[in-house]
Amino acid sequence: MAKGKVVINEDRCKGCELCTTVCPHKILALDPKKINKLGYHPVTLTDPEECIGCALCARMCPDCVIEVYRE
Amino acid sequence: MKPVFTRPRSLADVSTHYCPGCTHGIVHRLIAEAIDELDIAERTIGVAPVGCAVLAYNYFNVDFQEAAHGRAPAVATGIKRALPDRVVFTYQGDGDLASIGTAEIVHAANRGEAITVIYVNNAIYGMTGGQMAPTTLAGQKTTTSPFGRDVEVCGYPIRMAELLATLVAPRYIARVAVNSPAHIQQAKRAIKRAFEVQVNDHGFALVEVLSTCPTNWGLPPKKALAWLEENMIPYYPLGEFKVPKEAE
Numbered sequence: 519m520a521k522g523k524v525v526i527n528e529d530r531c532k533g534c535e536l537c538t539t540v541c542p543h544k545i546l547a548l549d550p551k552k553i554n555k556l557g558y559h560p561v562t563l564t565d566p567e568e569c570i571g572c573a574l575c576a577r578m579c580p581d582c583v584i585e586v587y588r589e
Numbered sequence: 590m591k592p593v594f595t596r597p598r599s600l601a602d603v604s605t606h607y608c609p610g611c612t613h614g615i616v617h618r619l620i621a622e623a624i625d626e627l628d629i630a631e632r633t634i635g636v637a638p639v640g641c642a643v644l645a646y647n648y649f650n651v652d653f654q655e656a657a658h659g660r661a662p663a664v665a666t667g668i669k670r671a672l673p674d675r676v677v678f679t680y681q682g683d684g685d686l687a688s689i690g691t692a693e694i695v696h697a698a699n700r701g702e703a704i705t706v707i708y709v710n711n712a713i714y715g716m717t718g719g720q721m722a723p724t725t726l727a728g729q730k731t732t733t734s735p736f737g738r739d740v741e742v743c744g745y746p747i748r749m750a751e752l753l754a755t756l757v758a759p760r761y762i763a764r765v766a767v768n769s770p771a772h773i774q775q776a777k778r779a780i781k782r783a784f785e786v787q788v789n790d791h792g793f794a795l796v797e798v799l800s801t802c803p804t805n806w807g808l809p810p811k812k813a814l815a816w817l818e819e820n821m822i823p824y825y826p827l828g829e830f831k832v833p834k835e836a837e
Contacts, residue, residue, distance in 0.1 A: 534610030580614030
């Protein structure tokens with residue numbers, strides 16, 4: 519069971535990848551199969567079970583795309 | 590599950606016009622968090638600059654006034670003197686504050702106006718297309734310094750935080766960066782303190798925030814974070830240059 523949960527507002531993501539640089543478990547990556555309303559590949563969680571809910575991604579995101587919840 | 594991180598109430602729930610990876614968005618969020626934590630949204634008035642952040646009034650759920658280029662500290666002075674119970678802050682870039690608005694910021698600081706200034710330094714003119722700014726680093730290539738900034742011709746990049754810290758009246762002056770989670774935490778504390786100085790001590794406070802401009806630096810956003818760390822921080826050291834105790 520994952521300790522944390524992130525909710526990504528995909529249509530606001532600009533694909534800058536700043537969040538991917540700070541994730542301690544390296545489970546954030548751009549989804550090459552999706553294109554959002556803004557025309558970018560949005561970020562996605564590659565392995566939700568690994569999320570610890572540290573919220574570093576949310577604090578690094580310039581567009582407030584990510585919300586984080588924890589047990 | 591309990592929320593660990595959600596959008597601050599004072600930050601409008603809209604998409605910004607900033608380029609992908611531009612750290613203006615982080616600075617906006619930190620200001621909104623400080624306003625929320627101090628519970629001052631109802632009596633806060635922001636003053637927007639000219640530059641990339643010209644549309645900042647669309648991104649905060651507080652009252653806002655647009656100023657002419659560089660004149661935000663003068664406009665903020667007028668608002669604060671007419672409505673002294675309001676919390677007034679300006680949001681300015683380096684082209685706005687350190688170039689065309691140098692006179693306004695120096696004299697507002699020297700008069701000790703009880704305003705909070707958030708000064709975003711990304712070492713380049715962003716909105717107009719990447720021209721050399723007063724803060725552009727020696728040797729840095731821009732559209733108007735294609736061979737790198739020549740300090741013999743253009744002078745050295747200006748350190749506004751240190752310059753203003755030599756004045757008697759300002760209560761709080763700090764420089765922070767937003768290129769890593771640790772620096773973002775420090776930036777958050779400094780920005781909150783800059784608002785507290787206005788609310789509690791009725792003094793002038795300025796926070797210089799080192800920020801990235803991936804588009805005009807010609808770097809991918811991830812590399813821009815490293816460029817800031819390796820090039821800007823050595824020339825623009827982080828820290829608090831003036832704290833309330835020293836001013837008294």
